[in-house]
Amino acid sequence: MSIQTPAAKELGPVTLHTVDTMKYKTNTMVLKFKAPLSEQSVTKRALLAYVLQRATEFSPTAKDLRRRLNDLYGASLSAQLSKKGDHHFISFKMEVANEKYLSDSTPLLEKALRLLAEVVLRPKLTEGQFDEDIVAKEKRTLKQRIQSMRDDKMRYANTRLIEEMCKSEPYRLHAYGQENKIDGISAGDLVTYYREMISSDKIDLFIVGDIDEQKVEAIAREAFDFPEQNQNVAQETVSAPQFKEEQVIIEEEDIEQGKLNLGYRTYTTYADNDYYPLLVFNGILGGFPHSKLFINVREKASLAYYASSRIETHKGLLLVFSGIQSSNYEKAVTIIKEQTEKMRLGDFSEEEFQQTKAMLKNQILETIDNPRGIIEFFYNGISSGCERSVDEWIAGVDGVSRDDVTQMAEKVKLDTTYFLKGKEGS
Amino acid sequence: MEQLAFEQLKETVYHDKLENGLDVFVLPKQDFHKTFVTFTTKYGSVDNTFVPLNGEEAIQVPDGIAHFLEHKMFEKEDGDVFQQFSKQGAAANAFTSFTRTAYLFSATANVKENLETLVNFVQEPYFTEETVEKEKGIIGQEIRMYDDNPDWRLFFGLIENMYHHHPVKIDIAGTEESIADITKDLLYTCFETFYHPSNMLLFVTGPVDPEEIISFVAENQNQKKFKAQPPVQRFNEKEPTEVARVKKVLRMPVQTSKCLIGFKEKSPGRSGENMLRYELAVNLVLDLMFGSSTENYETLYDEGLIDDSFSFDYTEEDHFGFSMIGGDTNDPDALEKKLFSMIGEFKRQPLDNQAIDRVRKKKIGSFLQALNAPEFIANQFTRYEFSGMNLFEVVPVLESLTADDLQQVLEDHFDESCFTVCQVRPSKEG
Numbered sequence: 067m068s069i070q071t072p073a074a075k076e077l078g079p080v081t082l083h084t085v086d087t088m089k090y091k092t093n094t095m096v097l098k099f100k101a102p103l104s105e106q107s108v109t110k111r112a113l114l115a116y117v118l119q120r121a122t123e124f125s126p127t128a129k130d131l132r133r134r135l136n137d138l139y140g141a142s143l144s145a146q147l148s149k150k151g152d153h154h155f156i157s158f159k160m161e162v163a164n165e166k167y168l169s170d171s172t173p174l175l176e177k178a179l180r181l182l183a184e185v186v187l188r189p190k191l192t193e194g195q196f197d198e199d200i201v202a203k204e205k206r207t208l209k210q211r212i213q214s215m216r217d218d219k220m221r222y223a224n225t226r227l228i229e230e231m232c233k234s235e236p237y238r239l240h241a242y243g244q245e246n247k248i249d250g251i252s253a254g255d256l257v258t259y260y261r262e263m264i265s266s267d268k269i270d271l272f273i274v275g276d277i278d279e280q281k282v283e284a285i286a287r288e289a290f291d292f293p294e295q296n297q298n299v300a301q302e303t304v305s306a307p308q309f310k311e312e313q314v315i316i317e318e319e320d321i322e323q324g325k326l327n328l329g330y331r332t333y334t335t336y337a338d339n340d341y342y343p344l345l346v347f348n349g350i351l352g353g354f355p356h357s358k359l360f361i362n363v364r365e366k367a368s369l370a371y372y373a374s375s376r377i378e379t380h381k382g383l384l385l386v387f388s389g390i391q392s393s394n395y396e397k398a399v400t401i402i403k404e405q406t407e408k409m410r411l412g413d414f415s416e417e418e419f420q421q422t423k424a425m426l427k428n429q430i431l432e433t434i435d436n437p438r439g440i441i442e443f444f445y446n447g448i449s450s451g452c453e454r455s456v457d458e459w460i461a462g463v464d465g466v467s468r469d470d471v472t473q474m475a476e477k478v479k480l481d482t483t484y485f486l487k488g489k490e491g492s
Numbered sequence: 493m494e495q496l497a498f499e500q501l502k503e504t505v506y507h508d509k510l511e512n513g514l515d516v517f518v519l520p521k522q523d524f525h526k527t528f529v530t531f532t533t534k535y536g537s538v539d540n541t542f543v544p545l546n547g548e549e550a551i552q553v554p555d556g557i558a559h560f561l562e563h564k565m566f567e568k569e570d571g572d573v574f575q576q577f578s579k580q581g582a583a584a585n586a587f588t589s590f591t592r593t594a595y596l597f598s599a600t601a602n603v604k605e606n607l608e609t610l611v612n613f614v615q616e617p618y619f620t621e622e623t624v625e626k627e628k629g630i631i632g633q634e635i636r637m638y639d640d641n642p643d644w645r646l647f648f649g650l651i652e653n654m655y656h657h658h659p660v661k662i663d664i665a666g667t668e669e670s671i672a673d674i675t676k677d678l679l680y681t682c683f684e685t686f687y688h689p690s691n692m693l694l695f696v697t698g699p700v701d702p703e704e705i706i707s708f709v710a711e712n713q714n715q716k717k718f719k720a721q722p723p724v725q726r727f728n729e730k731e732p733t734e735v736a737r738v739k740k741v742l743r744m745p746v747q748t749s750k751c752l753i754g755f756k757e758k759s760p761g762r763s764g765e766n767m768l769r770y771e772l773a774v775n776l777v778l779d780l781m782f783g784s785s786t787e788n789y790e791t792l793y794d795e796g797l798i799d800d801s802f803s804f805d806y807t808e809e810d811h812f813g814f815s816m817i818g819g820d821t822n823d824p825d826a827l828e829k830k831l832f833s834m835i836g837e838f839k840r841q842p843l844d845n846q847a848i849d850r851v852r853k854k855k856i857g858s859f860l861q862a863l864n865a866p867e868f869i870a871n872q873f874t875r876y877e878f879s880g881m882n883l884f885e886v887v888p889v890l891e892s893l894t895a896d897d898l899q900q901v902l903e904d905h906f907d908e909s910c911f912t913v914c915q916v917r918p919s920k921e922g
Contacts, residue, residue, distance in 0.1 A: 089523040091501070091860040128793070132785035136850045140857030163857040167501055169891070206822075207799040210748055214801065214820050217746035219640050320745045320919065323636035356578035365572065368629030371637055389637050417579065424581030424601075431525040431600035432583070437864065490636070 071455050072272070072444055073279065077287045079265075079295040083448075084282060085274040085440055091167045093175050093275030094437035095160045095182055097290075099267040100449060103154040103236040109243030110251055110259040115145040115156045116204040117256065121190040121197065134181065139163040141178045143185065147241040150449065151335065151380030154241060158186060161437075164276055175277065176285055183289035186264070196253045196260075205248050212245045219486060220389065223325035227385070227484035230315050231329040234307065237381055266296045270448060274437040314483045324392035325486040328402060330384040331479050332377065337452035340477075341379075342462040343470035347478070348377045348384060349422035350414050350471065351405060356421050358405040358414070359386065367401060369394050380450055384478060392488045399483065409475040412468060419468060426463050430456060493706055498884040501863070505873075505884070506702035508710070512718045513690025515877070516709050518702035519869060527698025528598045528866035529607060531614050532874045534693075535686035535724075536591040537664040538811070543725040545685045550727050553682060554673040555659075556666015559588040560631060561679050565595065565614060567623055573613045582606040590660050591809045592875065593686075598866075603700060604708055611694070611712055617683045619676040632668045642916045645742055646750050649914035650816060653737040654756040657729040660812045661736075688721040689713065693877060695870045728811055733758045735912040743919040750916040751824035753831050755906055757813030764880035767808060768889050772855070773901040774806035774815060776893060779851040781838050782817060786847075788834050797827040806905075810879065815905065824915040835906050843895045843902075855890050 072083035101107065125131035135141045141162040148155045162178040165171050190197050216222045225240060232238040271290060273282050334344045352359035352375025363373035373388040390398045408414065433439035434456060447453035454462070496505045506518045537559065541552045565586070566573045577584040582599035595614050599606045638644045648663055655661040665671075696705050735756050762770055782788055782804055792798040801819035821827045862868045873883040 087523065089521075090864045092857075092864060127790070129785055129787070129790045132783075132789075133850065136783075136785050136854040138857070139860075140854030142858070142861065161861055163860040167860055168856065169500060203794065203796070206796055210799045210820055210822065211801075213747040217642050217744075217748055219745075220637070322639040323633060354578060355574035355584070356572075360574075361572075364630055368626050369633070371630055371634035389633055391633065391636075417575075421575070421578035425578055425583065428526075428581040428583060428598075428600050432598055435524050435526050435866075 071453065075283055077283070077290060079292040080269045080271050080286070080290045082283060082286050083270060083272045083444065084277060084279045085272075086277050086279055087274065088276050089435075090164070090275055090437055092161050092163050092437070093178070093273065093277060094441070095179055096272045096438075096441050097158045097182060097186060098270045098272070098445060099156040099263060100153055100270075101263065101267045103149050103152050103239055105236075105239060105244070107259065108154055108239045108241075109247040110256060111154055111156060111263065112147050112241070112243035113201070113204060113208055113248065113251060114256060114260055114263065115147055116208055117196055117200055118185055118189055119143060119145045119158070120200050120204065122184045123188040123190055124184060126190050138174050138178055138181070139168065141174070141181070143182070149237065149239070149241045150378075152236045153380075153449065155449075158182060159438075166276070175275070175282070179273070179282065179285055180289045187291065189260070191257070194257065196256050198253050201253045201256060205251070208242065209245055209248055212240070212242050215242070219319065219321055220325055220387070223327050223484060223486040224385070224387070226315075226317065226486065227327040227329050227482060230313065230484060231383075231482040265293045270445065272441045272445070274440055310481075312480050312483065314485075316485045316487055318487045318489065321486070321488040322490050323389045324395060324488045326388045326390055326395065326398055327484045328386040328480060329482045329484070330386070330406075331481050332382045332384050332474075333477050334474070335382050336379045336446055336450040340470065340474060342466045343474040344377060345426055345463060346419070346422055346466045347409060347471050347474040348375055349426055350418050351375050351409055352386060354422065354425050356418065356425075358408065358418075359388070359402065362401050362405055363388055363398060367397065369398050369401070379446065392490060395485055395487070403480075406475070406478070406480070410472065412472040414471075419471070423463055423466070427460050430459055493703065496882075496884075500887060501884055503884060506706065508706045510689065510710050510713050512713055513688070513720075514709075514713060515693045516706050517693065517695045517873065517877070518700060518705050519695070519697040519873075520700055520702055521697055521866065522699050524698050524866065525600045526598045526866065527600075527603045527696065527700055528596070528870055529610060529694070529696045530594045530596040530870040530874060531610055531694050532592050532594040532692060533686050534591065534691050534878050535593050535682070536589050537662060538590050538659045538728075539686065539724075539726050540659045540662070541727040542685060544681045545688075545721060550725070551681075553678060554666065555662045555670035556631070556664070557671075557674055557678060557682055558593055559665050560627065560671055560674050561682055562586050562588045562593050562595075563627055563631060564619055564624065564679060565617060568613065568616070568618045573609065576609050577606060580605050580609065582609075584610070588664055590664065592878065594871065594874065596870070603698070607696070607705070607708065608712060611709065615687065615716065617680065619679045621676050624674065624676050624679065628671055628674075631665060631671055635663070635665050635668060638663070638665065642744050642746050642750060645744065646752050646914055646916050647816070649740050649742055649916075650752045650754050650912060651814065653740055653912040653914055654735050654754065654814055655812070656732055656736040658731045658812055659728070685724055689718055690721060691724060693874050695874055697866045697869055731812075734909050737912065739913045741915045741917055744916050746916060746918050748820045749822065749824045749918065750819065751821050751827045751913065752816055752818035752915075753828055753911065753913045754814050754816040756910040756912065757808060757815075757905060758907060758910055759904070760808055760811055760813040762808065763810075765885070765889070767879055768876070768881040768885060769893065769897065770901060771806060771808050771813075772886065772889055773893055773897050774905050776848070776851055776855065776890075777898050777902050777906075778804045778806060778815060778817065779854065780843070780847055780898070781835060783851055783854070785850065788838075792827070792830060795830075797821055797823060797830060824917065828913045828915070832911065839902055839906065843898055845895060848895060848898065852890055852893070856887055859886050859890075
């Protein structure tokens, strides 16, 4: 029942990865663009993701395009922006019903796949430029999206932590770009950048579903006729800065609950040998409801509803989150630091260690039950140049020893504590 | 054991009603790694006035108690149930809605052990005054987390506008003041009244053998003693059809304003296929008016009144129902006026059959996308079953809805006297 690593085929500049499975009632296609994360391009890329999904040469308004999608039984088309390590990603996702489960058996996959190609390769251009009107509207949407993310204070506290912690690294940039750069982008800049993107990004296409692999390959080869690739100058991951003094940043807002976020450097990424010990370390510390943070910050001290940690696999960061009454700041920080110290001393039970391994294995198998999860799992390997099968991943977790975990704990260093303090109770 | 086959969707659901009244449903999904299980009681935040088991008169319990009980079920004399699930490699969780409390886990190994842990922990309460007091700090922080979330405040602000008395207007978690009144004895009263197997449903989906699962659960239940219990008597004060309040503006530390308009359903109380037809019909009408392929959507987007956060939905439960339309906006007043006038205009025009077919297709396709997720199937199947509907009838019902059906709900539901609006605006504005 274990899932095979997808078959990879080079179709010119695009690498096609297919997973043939009967599990789903839909077929899922994701086209990924990868480029270095940089101040020069991040905002243009974000805007481009919005502009491209609005219209095409053959469906010149959003309404036309959305009607075509509805006619394909509500095929869903979306563009997502993300960053991993020091790279920026745009993912165009199309999901379409498998006609086997419909009373109308018109084939949908081929049409959806061709439409996905049309969205990225046949944009609506007027005299070689993006439509001014569409660009203006999408600038507004992008600005509103950035502002609205800031309005979610849990998210905002995380963004601020990263900005402060990674001040001198590309990772400080948000995947949605910089709000103050949006107005300065002209339709002309955008089309120039678009040409650069489609000819120099690393491009991967994933198709997951009940598919005929040869047939989809033939369609994809024809439809995704990207221009010849320039030499893609891959940016090396910027190494984490040398350990410096811990910094503490406290800001205040008129909110009901303080948001406490701690950023640690792990000096370990997906491609490293000690990636598995890092997974176990994070799991014992704060990845699950049996973890130290949940038990000690929430269950024992009643300080918080949420107290957890997660790792940014491609950047070498571990982030701790908790929402607390602002007057409990010192107490919460003390408990969190005690837990990381316990990790360093190897003060965790055999039960905590085994539970964590069992939960990690469960997590990965659950992830690949979902089409999007399958794609993300394999793309993590592809984009970091370290491909792992699910079986290898599970064996990797199994192979971690207690010593590996305490060694990891020695490596992990607190870099920045960020506290968004509320005015409640003051 | 009965089998319910849904040929078009190629799904078969197995069902048995156990002697103690517990409904067990199993949907085998052989290709999946994980088994997802929900154990749900028909008891949510709206059930705040009822006759307790063995009682004679109705009592009213503190706001937020159903949710509080959900939290406290996880704690046992020998520790936290999460620990047990983790040992068995399962991710456990729970949630409380207006009408349900669900306990759940997903696991890719040790399915029977986890199933047993789930059923046992939900049927064996352990509350002490001390642990109840400790939970108040945790839930207090949960309430504050939601207080800081503008979308949650907007959603509840709109529901509060709609209802004069109905407890749906009360936040599911209650308030820090209301939960202060919760005691261990009150928790036991709620537990005994609502957690009888005859008020509960177990749903299992994953690579399992339905017969084996059902007999395993039956065996577990046969070892426990349950006295037959009559259906719970729940009370609701009579709710007027009009909204309680037409407009409310909330000030929060945000940069982007939000606006949500809604219609309170005048005659809820449907069940079974009627309810399913009505709910789907209102949702089709909403899509015809404001879906992303409509003129209205285009106009609103072009005028800068909406962005991609714009959404709409209609939901109906036993004694209440409401539609909601809106999202982030740079001009909440203009959006409110425009939405209202667009609905009025839409009611004056004949329905377009081609557009109906298009949104029907879209809904069917979206439903198939949702069916990829075992979580969706388990949660929604339970919700539908509690109201006498069947999740897998969604596609045939969508296919059977006619323009006349839609015209009817357009006139019934979208009534001016049931209209209300809630806005979130920056505190620093103006």
